[in-house]
Amino acid sequence: MGGEESKPVYRPPSPVYRPPSPVYRPPSPEFVTVLADKQVKEGEDVTLRCETNTRDVTVTWKKKDQKLCCVEGKHRTVKSDTTIYLEIKKADLGDEGNYTVTIQNSSGSASFSAMIIVEINEWRTVQWKPDPMISALKAFKISNPDVRELRFLLHGPVGAGKSSIVNTIKTIFEGHQFINCLTATDVTGESFTTKFEKYNVGNVPFTFYDVMGLEKDQLKGVHTDDIISAFKGHVPSNYEFKPHDPIDEDNKHYILNPTLNDKIHCLVSVIPADKISRMDDEVIQKMRNIRAEGSKLGIPQVVFMTRVDKACTITERDLTKLYKSKKIKEKMTECSNKLGVTMNCIFPVKNYHEETKPNEQLNCLMLEAFTQIVHSADDFLKRNSNQQKTVE
Ligand SMILES: Nc1nc2c(ncn2[C@@H]2O[C@H](COP(=O)(O)OP(=O)(O)OP(=O)(O)O)[C@@H](O)[C@H]2O)c(=O)[nH]1
Numbered sequence: 527m528g529g530e531e532s533k534p535v536y537r538p539p540s541p542v543y544r545p546p547s548p549v550y551r552p553p554s555p556e557f558v559t560v561l562a563d564k565q566v567k568e569g570e571d572v573t574l575r576c577e578t579n580t581r582d583v584t585v586t587w588k589k590k591d592q593k594l595c596c597v598e599g600k601h602r603t604v605k606s607d608t609t610i611y612l613e614i615k616k617a618d619l620g621d622e623g624n625y626t627v628t629i630q631n632s633s634g635s636a637s638f639s640a641m642i643i644v645e646i647n648e649w650r651t652v653q654w655k656p657d658p659m660i661s662a663l664k665a666f667k668i669s670n671p672d673v674r675e676l677r678f679l680l681h682g683p684v685g686a687g688k689s690s691i692v693n694t695i696k697t698i699f700e701g702h703q704f705i706n707c708l709t710a711t712d713v714t715g716e717s718f719t720t721k722f723e724k725y726n727v728g729n730v731p732f733t734f735y736d737v738m739g740l741e742k743d744q745l746k747g748v749h750t751d752d753i754i755s756a757f758k759g760h761v762p763s764n765y766e767f768k769p770h771d772p773i774d775e776d777n778k779h780y781i782l783n784p785t786l787n788d789k790i791h792c793l794v795s796v797i798p799a800d801k802i803s804r805m806d807d808e809v810i811q812k813m814r815n816i817r818a819e820g821s822k823l824g825i826p827q828v829v830f831m832t833r834v835d836k837a838c839t840i841t842e843r844d845l846t847k848l849y850k851s852k853k854i855k856e857k858m859t860e861c862s863n864k865l866g867v868t869m870n871c872i873f874p875v876k877n878y879h880e881e882t883k884p885n886e887q888l889n890c891l892m893l894e895a896f897t898q899i900v901h902s903a904d905d906f907l908k909r910n911s912n913q914q915k916t917v918e
């Protein structure tokens with residue numbers, strides 16, 4: 527002892543080499559399962575769900591390319607481990623649309639979209655059994671014994687499906703695919719039907735006149751005056767229309783004193799559901815003028831809205847959903863506004879166009895519409911026969 531205690535000398539810890547800690551990079555986000563399209567009844571809840579490969583993602587939802595604005599009690603977005611879902615309570619028409627989910631982290635991002643289609647409550651019922659309607663039509667007797675057949679005139683824009691309606695009705699009544707009434711292809715812009723052609727339907731007393739399509743230029747397509755002359759009964763069958771020269775008294779084919787047998791008993795305006803929004807204003811105006819002339823003569827008028835399968839995916843998949851489709855109702859409303867026709871005079875139909883086998887639902891839709899025009903045409907005859915008797 528006795529020696530001076532040596533003080534511990536502070537020695538800083540010798541630096542130990544530590545490699546820089548690696549920056550954590552999550553796996554690049556991917557979908558393990560994706561969103562599926564959903565079809566939901568109005569008022570029901572619907573959920574869009576998917577699964578990711580990692581929980582390290584942030585999630586964003588878009589509706590129709592806009593950030594989804596979540597409403598309390600209506601939307602719930604959930605991320606639970608690797609499951610992501612969007613719940614929508616009590617779906618209404620406003621919820622229909624395309625939804626996109628995006629998952630993102632520092633390694634990348636991925637997106638996926640799906641459609642929610644909201645079926646509205648069925649607002650018109652259809653009799654989905656063709657036989658009673660066919661039997662009733664086959665047994666139908668015209669109220670005026672002097673009139674041989676009910677005559678319907680189809681008019682509408684080029685490529686609307688006028689000739690296809692005749693083909694479809696003949697197919698239903700004649701029991702085999704009828705393709706003699708020439709139809710245009712979708713690509714031609716000009717009318718394929720150039721004559722005032724008469725088509726009888728099987729052994730029933732119903733006749734269709736299929737005319738050239740209306741075009742926007744007065745000198746192209748069938749002339750409005752020709753259609754008006756046709757429904758007054760002045761145009762003979764098979765008359766070749768001349769767009770620049772409508773028929774008049776000086777024409778040797780002109781029927782000077784038409785009887786009820788020469789007149790048109792019901793005017794059917796044909797509008798393609800998938801093209802109505804793009805229809806030219808001039809063509810619409812021509813149709814409105816024709817309808818106004820028809821009204822002056824008291825001719826019943828209805829609209830057949832064709833190509834419903836092209837306008838709506840639900841309907842394309844299942845024709846019996848037609849009156850549950852918001853899209854079809856919108857198209858009918860548009861048609862009603864553009865032509866000035868009430869909704870109860872508009873009949874959405876689908877024509878035979880690529881099917882080679884009979885389609886019962888297609889037949890039923892057409893038969894309902896057809897039954898309606900048969901009764902309207904016969905009512906016109908009753909009214910006109912009464913008038914004739916009153917005059918006598
Ligand atoms: N998908 C679908 N196609 C249809 C329907 N109706 C008609 N088409 C098609 O639409 C095109 C035009 O039909 P048309 O019957 O020739 O039309 P149009 O009104 O007689 O035409 P024009 O005589 O030229 O004025 C054809 O390719 C038809 O096959 C339908 O309900 N659904």
Ligand SMILES: [Mg+2]
Pocket residue numbers: 688689690708709710718719736737
């Ligand atoms: Mg045609």
